[in-house]
Amino acid sequence: MLSQDDFRPVTLADREFFERHYAVYSQSHSDNSFANMVCWNHFAHYTFAHVEKNVIIASTIGNVTQFRPPIGPRNPALLRSLIRFASDVGENEPIGLIDTGTAHWMKEVCPALNLVPDRNHFEYVYRASDLAELPGKNYLTIRRQVNKFRKNCTSVTEPISKENWAEVKRFLIEWCEWKGCEGGDPVLAHEKEAVFFAIDHFDELPLQGIAIRVFSKIGAISLFERQTADTALVHFEKGLPDCEGIYKAINQETAALLVKDFMFINRESDLGVPGLREAKERLHPHHMVEVHSLKCDS
Secondary structure (H helix, E strand, C coil): CCCHHHCEECCHHHHHHHHHHHHHCCCCCHHHCHHHHHHCHHHHCCEEEEECCEEEEEEEECCEEEECCCECCCCHHHHHHHHHHHHHHCCCCCEEEEEHHHHHHHHHHCCCCCEEECHHHCEEEEEHHHHHHCCCHHHHHHHHHHHHHHHHCCEEEEECCCCCHHHHHHHHHHHHHHHCCCCCCHHHHHHHHHHHHHHHCHHHCCCEEEEEEECCEEEEEEEEEECCCCEEEEEEEEECCCCCCHHHHHHHHHHHHHCCCCCEEECCCCCCCHHHHHHHHHCCCCEEECEEEECCCC
C-alpha cells in the first residue's frame, strides 16, 4: 500500500537515477523530464516514489497534489494502490498527464475510471525539417519574417556555454524587465526562476542551448535536450523586441541545429493560453502528445 513515506523530493542528485529509468521507459511528455522537474521545483514541488521497479511522480502546486501514473513494468496491483492513495490525497483530478497508451491500460484494469482529455496539456510535436526549412505555403508568413530579420539585423548564432553564461543572465534580466516578471504575473515570475536555475546548473543538467547575437548583443536564447531517440525537447525560448522577427529566427535556428539528429521537436503545451495556442498551431504540428486526467466525482 502506497503512503506519503514512499515519496521524497526530486533533487539534482537524482539525475543518474532518472536517466537510467527513462532509458528503459522513455517519456513523451515534457513534464516528466528530469530537467523540467528540477527547474520548476520551486513552483511544482516534485516528489517521487520508487516502488516495485516503477517510478511514481507527484507535483504539488499551491495546496493541490497531483500524481502521475506508474512509470515502469505494468503492475495492476500498484495501479489500484495508486488510485486509492491519490484519491485520498489529491482533489478532483488526482492523477494527471496520463498518456494514451497508459490510459487504455488503466481502463482495462479499472473499467469504471473516468479518464478525460486534458487539452491544455497536450504537447505540440513538429517535424524538425519543417521548422528548419519552413517549406511551402504553410510557412510563407514565417519565412518572410525570418528573412526580414536577417535582412535588417546583423546577427550571429553561438552555443550557450560557460563563456557566455554571464551575458545570458544579463539578457534574461532584461527580458524579465521587458515582460514585467515582477509585476504581478505569477507564471512569468516562476518562469524567470526556472530559466535562471537552468543556466546556473547548466553543466549539471542534460541541456544544450544557443544564443543569437544582434549587433553583438545577445537578443534571443533557446534551451533544449534529447527527449527520446527521435525527438528533441525545447524547454525555453526567449527573445527581446529589439529586432522584429527574432522569435521566429531563434525557432528556426534551433530547428536547423536539431534536425541533424532528430526527426521531431516537442515544443511543449500551450497551457490553454489563447495567444500561445494560436502561435503553436501556426507552426503546423505533425502530431500532439495527448494526455488524460483521472476525474473523480465531486
